[in-house]
Amino acid sequence: MTKLKVGILGAARIATTKVIPPMRGCHYAEPVAIGSRSLEKAQKAAAELGLAKAYGSYEELLADPEIDLIYNPLPNHEHVPWTIKAAEAGKHVLCEKPLGMTEADAQRLLEVRDRTGKAIQEAFMVRTHPQWHKARALVEREIGELKAITGHFSYHNVDPANVRNVKEWGGGGMLDIGCYPITTSRFVTGMEPKRVAAVIENDPTTGIDRRGSVIMDFGPFTATFTYGTQMAPRQTMSFVGDKGWVEVEIPFNAPNDRPCRLYLDKGELRQDERQLIEVPTCDQYGIMMDAFAKAILDGHQQPVPLEDSMKNMRVIDAVFRAAEHGRWEEVAAG
Known part of the structure; x- marks a missing residue:
C-alpha cells in the first residue's frame, strides 16, 4: 500500500505527544522526518519517536525530495x-x-494551492472524528427542528511565556479554542451564521483574549458558547431541537483510550430515559492524517477544504469586530 512520507516542522508538544504517535499506525501516511531550528532537539525527538531523519532547520526538511507531506x-x-x-x-x-x-x-493559501497544485488542509481533527459524524446524523434525524446550540471550552494557563499567551504570535482563546464551537456548529448543521455578537475580556498583562461569550445567529436557530483560558477546564457541546437534544460528552479533546459518548434525549427530562451512544475507541489525530493522505492519493476532495476554513476564519473575524464595536456584526458571505 502506498503511503505518503510525512515531515514535521518543529518539535511542538502537540506534534510529539498528540499527532506523531498515532500517525505511525496510519494506512496512508508515514512519519519519517522532523526539522527543528535546533539539530539537537530534532535528533532527540526523532530518536524518541522512531523517525528516520532529523534536520537542524526547516529549510533542510523542505528540501528533502522524499518528503511528500508536511x-x-x-x-x-x-x-x-x-x-x-x-x-x-x-x-x-x-x-x-x-x-x-x-x-x-489565510486567504493567501488559496492562491498558493491553486498555483502549486498541492493540497493544503487545516488540522481540525474534530471534523473527521466519528463522534462528530454521529452527532450530525443524530441532529438531522432524531431531535426535530434544531432550535439552539450551546457550548463551552476552557482551560487554565497563566504562563506568560506560553505560546498561547503571546499576543504577537497569535495567542489568545478565540484562535486557540473558541474556533472549535464555531467549526462544529457549522459542520453539524451544514449552515453558516448570518451575524454574530460577542463580549471578550482581555488579559491586562499579556493582552490576549482570555474569555469570550459569543452568539451566532443562523436564522432558524442560534449557537452560543463561552471559551476561557484562565478558567477551570471544561468542555460541552449540546444541540437542542423541538423534540429532543443531543450532547457530545467530550467534544474536542476526545479520549483515545476509551469509547467516546453521546447522549440522546427525546425530551423526557429523565436521566433513566436518556440514550447513551458509544463511539468505538479511536485516535482522532491519526484519523485526521489518514483521511487527508487518502484524499490526496485517491485524488478526492479533502475532508476540510480550504474554502471551508476561510468560512470559519470569516466568523472568527466577525466575532472580534462584534466585541470591539459592541454590536451585532454581519458575517460576510462568500
Whole structure:
C-alpha cells in the first residue's frame, strides 16, 4: 500500500505527544522526518519517536525530495508563511488550526494551492472524528427542528511565556479554542451564521483574549458558547431541537483510550430515559492524517477544504469586530 512520507516542522508538544504517535499506525501516511531550528532537539525527538531523519532547520526538511507531506504545528503566526514555503517546495501541507491569524492572512493559501497544485488542509481533527459524524446524523434525524446550540471550552494557563499567551504570535482563546464551537456548529448543521455578537475580556498583562461569550445567529436557530483560558477546564457541546437534544460528552479533546459518548434525549427530562451512544475507541489525530493522505492519493476532495476554513476564519473575524464595536456584526458571505 502506498503511503505518503510525512515531515514535521518543529518539535511542538502537540506534534510529539498528540499527532506523531498515532500517525505511525496510519494506512496512508508515514512519519519519517522532523526539522527543528535546533539539530539537537530534532535528533532527540526523532530518536524518541522512531523517525528516520532529523534536520537542524526547516529549510533542510523542505528540501528533502522524499518528503511528500508536511505537518505544520508551528505557532499561529508561522502557519501561513511556512505552509506557503512547504507548498512551494512541492509538499502537501496539513497545517494546525487556526490556518491564519485572520481570514485575509489565510486567504493567501488559496492562491498558493491553486498555483502549486498541492493540497493544503487545516488540522481540525474534530471534523473527521466519528463522534462528530454521529452527532450530525443524530441532529438531522432524531431531535426535530434544531432550535439552539450551546457550548463551552476552557482551560487554565497563566504562563506568560506560553505560546498561547503571546499576543504577537497569535495567542489568545478565540484562535486557540473558541474556533472549535464555531467549526462544529457549522459542520453539524451544514449552515453558516448570518451575524454574530460577542463580549471578550482581555488579559491586562499579556493582552490576549482570555474569555469570550459569543452568539451566532443562523436564522432558524442560534449557537452560543463561552471559551476561557484562565478558567477551570471544561468542555460541552449540546444541540437542542423541538423534540429532543443531543450532547457530545467530550467534544474536542476526545479520549483515545476509551469509547467516546453521546447522549440522546427525546425530551423526557429523565436521566433513566436518556440514550447513551458509544463511539468505538479511536485516535482522532491519526484519523485526521489518514483521511487527508487518502484524499490526496485517491485524488478526492479533502475532508476540510480550504474554502471551508476561510468560512470559519470569516466568523472568527466577525466575532472580534462584534466585541470591539459592541454590536451585532454581519458575517460576510462568500
